[in-house]
Amino acid sequence: MEKKTILELKNVRKVFGQIVALDSVSFALKRGEIHGLLGGNGAGKTTLMNILYGLYRKDEGEILLRDQAVSIQGPRDAINQGIGMVHQHFLQISNFTVLENIILGTDVKNKYTMKMDQEAEKVKELCQRFGLNVNLNDMISTLTVGARQKVEILKALYRGVDILILDEPTTNLTPQEVDALFVSLRVMVNDGLSIVFITHKLREVLSVCDRITVLREGKNITTLDRKDASEEVFVRAMVGEKMDIENSIYFATEVRQTFDRTSVEAPKLKLENVNLISQDGIPRLKDVNLEVFGGEIVGIAGVAGNGQRELAEVVTGVVPVSNGKKIYLGDDVTSKTNEDLLSSGFSYIPEDRLSDGFLPKATVAQNLILGQHRIKPYSDGRFINWKTVYAETTKNIKEYNIKTNGPGDIGGNLSGGNIQRVLIARAFSMDSQVMVAHNPTRGLDIPSMDFVYQKMLARREAQLATLLISEDLDELMRISDRIAVIFRGQILGVLARDEFDKYAIGRLMSGITSENQPTEEKNLP
């Protein structure tokens, strides 16, 4: 039997300032299907769904829900119409319990005593039916990302939605958690729900979706049944005609040579028992031992917030180590400041580009030399040679495809993706001995991501060392030579390229080592 269309978005247009985010995009969702909304960063997936959920106003177009035109002014309207959305950033109150978060904003039976046995019963029933196990009395602040996502889904289900939108739901989940999520989604659609699954990960839509719509640069590219299309079709739809897929790293299938460490004598960078204790006395890094060799890309995997940021900042000298040793090219650089390190061959792509990596009021040229402004060719040690700076940065703007009016343009005028390109250009334009790249491809579209990977592999060829910290496990497995897994500030294991296995890495990411056998329902805080 043909499934009925439950929701239809017709010719939706949305303009932000001068940028056309959505250009006459249409989308149809059928009852009981998982519909993948696939596209790279900036394709307009989230914008489209935010319009459906009432967070953005559309400039043109219409929304048909169960064949009726509807006007959705805010999330409240959306929920009343049976539409729920799970955002990438959870809207939860961290010092409320799970149950309180789920019922918040709905009428409970005992308003004046808040005895919520009946509500808890209903939530527990949902948990069981859809395989979403969380302890209702736990504080949100003690939960893992995976558990918090279940709470977010339960919030929508509790409100009785029949259309559920999930925005990049697998970000920061371990592969095991991803599998469990997919099982739950399948139960939901079998139960009559319809699901929109927003993602940029092709493999995920292929494994869980019934139909797939591809967006690129704010335009509809195609909508296809999963079973009618091959992987190649989607790849081409996602990236357009211009990109050379054959030689891309993003879509590479062939096995790369494992890094041969025996040919290199000593690591470029070595951390010996590095510890970091934060100001409030909490250990953030515990006895970290790590070596990065020239010609090697070492990946750091882990669920966000397990010490990745601290590791990057310790290596680059932004924060001093509490104890332990840092060796760079055989010298002890433990007490060197980041000014010293940046001048002597380190480069750094920080995770939080807006607060740590970019000066919005400075020019693009100034931003492009930031941190390297003390050394040649930009400076003779005392004065900055602006002529060279402008010549070099003009070249970089071109090579790194930064969309700007020129080196004199104010940084704040750039879009997020272009700011990221500035950070990348800055780090890669110098042949630094050691690069620390933290989520370097965040906010980039696929061709740009691929460009970053090419650059990293070029560093590898040039016998330079790269430390890649990423929340995207696929990215790490794509280009790392070794992957170290960090959990609560500890390196729980290091795997070489021929040992890569996403489930093994996933286990380590949730703190399960071989000595400490998995316990199924345990929520690791």
Added chain:
Amino acid sequence: MDTMIIEFLRLVLLSMVPFVLAGQGTMLGGRTGVFNVAQEGMMLVGASVGFLVSFFSGSIFLGIIVAMLSGALFGFALAYFTTSLKMNQFVIGLSLFFIGLGVSTLLPKLILGITLTPPLIPTLKSIPIPLLSQIPFIGPILFKQNILVYVSVLVSIGLWYFLFRTQKGLELRSVGEYPMTADSLGINTTKMRYWSTIIGGMLIGMAGAYLPMVYAGTFTEGMTMGRGWLAIALTFFGGWSPLPILYGSLFFSAIEVLAFRVQVIGSFLPYQILQMFPYIATILVMIFTFKRSRVPAFLGNNYDREKRSL
């Protein structure tokens, strides 16, 4: 000896009232994110207006009501400037403090002129509760107090119940924690902030009115003597929770009574040092409970739906 202790403790309860009411008022506004720093000015207006209305109407009750309305007015102003106009809470709070300070001094001068003997109003009588006040020791301390002592305790318990045992209370707290979440779930954050600040303002106004009605029988300039500022310290001391604020008030009040005693009978310790104790204690409490402190996450911030960072 016994009577001295009883008298001391009775006074502690008596003097706790302005702390309790102003503290709970501050807490209530803060629970939706509005950080009021105008208490000192608002209490002075409450004291001034409460005194004048009582003086002319002969009704203390009416004086209290009008003082509460004056507090509500200041609360409304605070809510309007911060929540509707999204202006900086501290700047607005300090401005309101100075306005309150000026208004409280000006009103009696305009209305009463300058008098040689201070005009007096009757002070609040203690209302002994039948039977309970007969209990030895505890009776005279707890159950032989004026009406506002009982009211302030009931307000504290009532607020605790409201915030932690009702649906509206949960919704109100969510606004002070993460208004974006509350908004996305259909909770009217603006309305919540207005009401909590207005009702909080009423409590602060009542706290001010208490002063001429219990201590002097008249209004004097600056008669709050820093109790409004102490109320801010108290809310932090009490972790922005009604019952700990009630207990904290007892401590703050005990110090006040002690400082007064020392001032009268003299001691090796200057009373100014004693008067610093509540502040020092607050700092110590904040240091030692830092990690567990339950300050509303959104305290002092204004929420702008259009600037949604999703």
